[in-house]
Amino acid sequence: MPMEPLLxxxxxxxxxxxxxxxxxxxSLDIYPHEVFVLFGPSRSGKTTLLRLLNRLSDLxxxxxxxxxxxxxxxxxxxxxxxxxxxxxxxxxxxxxPSPLPGSIYDNLTYGLKMAGIRDTAVLEEQVxxxxxxxxxxxxxxxxxxxxxxxxxxxxxQRLCIARSLALEPEVILLDNPTSGLDxxxxxxxxxxxxxxxxxxxxxxxxxxxxxxxxxxxxAGFMLDGELIEVERGAALFTRPRDQRTEDYITGRFG
Amino acid sequence: MKLLQRWKVVPDSDDxxxxxxxxxxxxxxxxxxxxxxxxxxxxxxxxxxxxxxxLIFLFLLREGSAAFLDIPLRQLFGRRWYPIEGxxxxxxxxxxxxxxxxxxxxxxxxxxxITAIYIGEIAPDWQRDLLKPIIEVLAGIPxxxxxxxxxxxxxxxxxxxxxxxxxxxxxxxxxxxxxxxPTIISISEDALYAVPKSxxxxxxxxxxxxxxTIWRVVLPAARSGLVIAIMLGIxxxxxxTMAVMLVTGNAANIPDLTPGLIFQPAxxxxxxxxxxxxxxxxxxxxxxxxxxxxxxxxxxxxxINSIASRLVGVQEAGQRQxxx
Numbered sequence: 001m002p003m004e005p006l007l008x009x010x011x012x013x014x015x016x017x018x019x020x021x022x023x024x025x026x027s028l029d030i031y032p033h034e035v036f037v038l039f040g041p042s043r044s045g046k047t048t049l050l051r052l053l054n055r056l057s058d059l060x061x062x063x064x065x066x067x068x069x070x071x072x073x074x075x076x077x078x079x080x081x082x083x084x085x086x087x088x089x090x091x092x093x094x095x096x097p098s099p100l101p102g103s104i105y106d107n108l109t110y111g112l113k114m115a116g117i118r119d120t121a122v123l124e125e126q127v128x129x130x131x132x133x134x135x136x137x138x139x140x141x142x143x144x145x146x147x148x149x150x151x152x153x154x155x156x157q158r159l160c161i162a163r164s165l166a167l168e169p170e171v172i173l174l175d176n177p178t179s180g181l182d183x184x185x186x187x188x189x190x191x192x193x194x195x196x197x198x199x200x201x202x203x204x205x206x207x208x209x210x211x212x213x214x215x216x217x218x219a220g221f222m223l224d225g226e227l228i229e230v231e232r233g234a235a236l237f238t239r240p241r242d243q244r245t246e247d248y249i250t251g252r253f254g
Numbered sequence: 255m256k257l258l259q260r261w262k263v264v265p266d267s268d269d270x271x272x273x274x275x276x277x278x279x280x281x282x283x284x285x286x287x288x289x290x291x292x293x294x295x296x297x298x299x300x301x302x303x304x305x306x307x308x309l310i311f312l313f314l315l316r317e318g319s320a321a322f323l324d325i326p327l328r329q330l331f332g333r334r335w336y337p338i339e340g341x342x343x344x345x346x347x348x349x350x351x352x353x354x355x356x357x358x359x360x361x362x363x364x365x366x367x368i369t370a371i372y373i374g375e376i377a378p379d380w381q382r383d384l385l386k387p388i389i390e391v392l393a394g395i396p397x398x399x400x401x402x403x404x405x406x407x408x409x410x411x412x413x414x415x416x417x418x419x420x421x422x423x424x425x426x427x428x429x430x431x432x433x434x435x436p437t438i439i440s441i442s443e444d445a446l447y448a449v450p451k452s453x454x455x456x457x458x459x460x461x462x463x464x465x466x467t468i469w470r471v472v473l474p475a476a477r478s479g480l481v482i483a484i485m486l487g488i489x490x491x492x493x494x495t496m497a498v499m500l501v502t503g504n505a506a507n508i509p510d511l512t513p514g515l516i517f518q519p520a521x522x523x524x525x526x527x528x529x530x531x532x533x534x535x536x537x538x539x540x541x542x543x544x545x546x547x548x549x550x551x552x553x554x555x556x557x558i559n560s561i562a563s564r565l566v567g568v569q570e571a572g573q574r575q576x577x578x
Binding site: 160 | 475
């Protein structure tokens with residue numbers, strides 16, 4: 001790809017408090033408007049990497065990090081970076097739907113209000129736009145002021161995606177967003193990803209290798225804290241270069 | 255036999271089977287009696303709570319009703335409390351109780367909630383592990399010890415600030431606040447702890463700062479637990495007697511409405527009962543007025559508790575409805 005990378009990870013190491021090395025020498029460029037999938041066996045460091053990208057990793061004390069992550073050319077670990085602004089630009093959706101207490105409308109406007117936006121017209125416009133993008137608008141437009149907990153699991157997860165979209169971020173991090181969903185809801189979420197990449201860059205930890213193959217523009221295979229190989233989706237899943245990738249994809253371990 | 259036939263268990267010709275069944279039936283009877291006995295015992299212990307509460311209330315009514323019947327209400331709620339001259343105006347005592355308690359609440363609620371937020375949300379693990387047990391120890395200090403501390407240490411300090419005497423409403427409020435703090439802190443902290451982690455993650459992930467997360471997400475989610483914490487704290491404050499008796503100066507007069515209001519002595523309802531009950535003749539008017547004060551105290555506490563459970567109940571019903 002000829003474009004400038006949006007996110008550029010350079011020689012990143014990360015160690016947890018208990019001295020377990022979670023990430024070892026990760027270098028990776030991620031470009032706008034792509035769905036990048038990070039897959040690998042559990043405890044391979046996927047979620048750790050995702051949480052580093054918007055510094056949710058700050059919450060854990062006693063961790064050590066080396067290397068940089070550049071977002072649009074600026075190291076996100078620089079002391080002058082405002083973390084809450086960073087998280088608005090690089091937004092995260094978790095494995096389990098995590099609606100906040102309050103109505104659907106409240107959930108979508110929390111982030112905007114906390115960013116200081118009070119204009120009702122703007123808020124309402126963002127609510128509708130983000131729900132449309134997350135393919136949820138038709139299902140909830142008549143009950144925006146009902147509790148978010150009344151939605152089904154799949155709807156809650158799309159609400160959480162919409163909640164991130166409402167902030168108009170540049171990158172959306174999805175940490176196994178379909179883990180708790182039934183196949184139908186999963187396919188709705190997967191389909192909406194193809195829509196969303198027109199506007200955003202999406203980095204996703206998938207639920208399965210199959211899901212990775214379905215949604216990935218490019219994919220990276222992780223194993224024991226190392227990034228083994230990165231390739232365009234089709235190529236990686238049909239002709240992996242590394243033996244370990246092939247073993248994992250064909251189900252020989254993991 | 256007829257019974258067994260009705261159960262259609264066996265054809266009645268087979269004697270050995272009937273014999274077995276009969277044996278089983280007699281075992282069953284012993285078990286039935288046992289069940290009946292246990293059930294009644296549990297019922298009795300449950301019902302006795304209700305009976306005891308009712309008896310206490312009846313006793314209060316019997317001993318105290320004379321106060322409301324024999325003294326005109328205007329005089330009973332009058333401004334002067336001179337029991338020796340037969341003047342029983344309990345208004346100063348009510349005002350004293352309200353002022354001391356209100357002061358304690360005004361100090362304890364913000365302090366307690368902020369401490370709970372610090373321990374639950376901000377403090378690193380080692381501080382949290384240190385603070386929680388210390389606060390629990392505070393809750394175990396006998397109230398008389400706190401009252402003594404207030405009298406010896408706090409009162410002179412307050413007098414040095416310029417109050418005419420160190421034994422004031424403010425002194426009482428401080429001691430009471432200190433007494434209700436452990437309750438408020440530890441129950442609030444439990445309520446905050448019960449807020450799912452996903453709420454915090456969710457809020458942080460959409461760019462909330464730590465303070466915004468606490469203020470807009472965690473506190474509203476913990477609201478019903480926080481209300482309970484505050485109400486229990488108030489309950490502890492309003493019923494407290496000994497400590498307050500030591501440090502409020504025990505002057506049964508209505509404080510002047512001046513800026514220095516809270517630096518005047520006062521006397522609470524509880525302290526009045528404790529101080530005078532030992533000296534009155536049983537059955538005298540003074541005696542029933544003291545019980546009358548007890549009735550009023552009972553009504554106030556009851557009202558606070560019902561308001562609290564109403565508040566919590568409404569919220570919980572609302573949340574259930576939302577989830578359902």
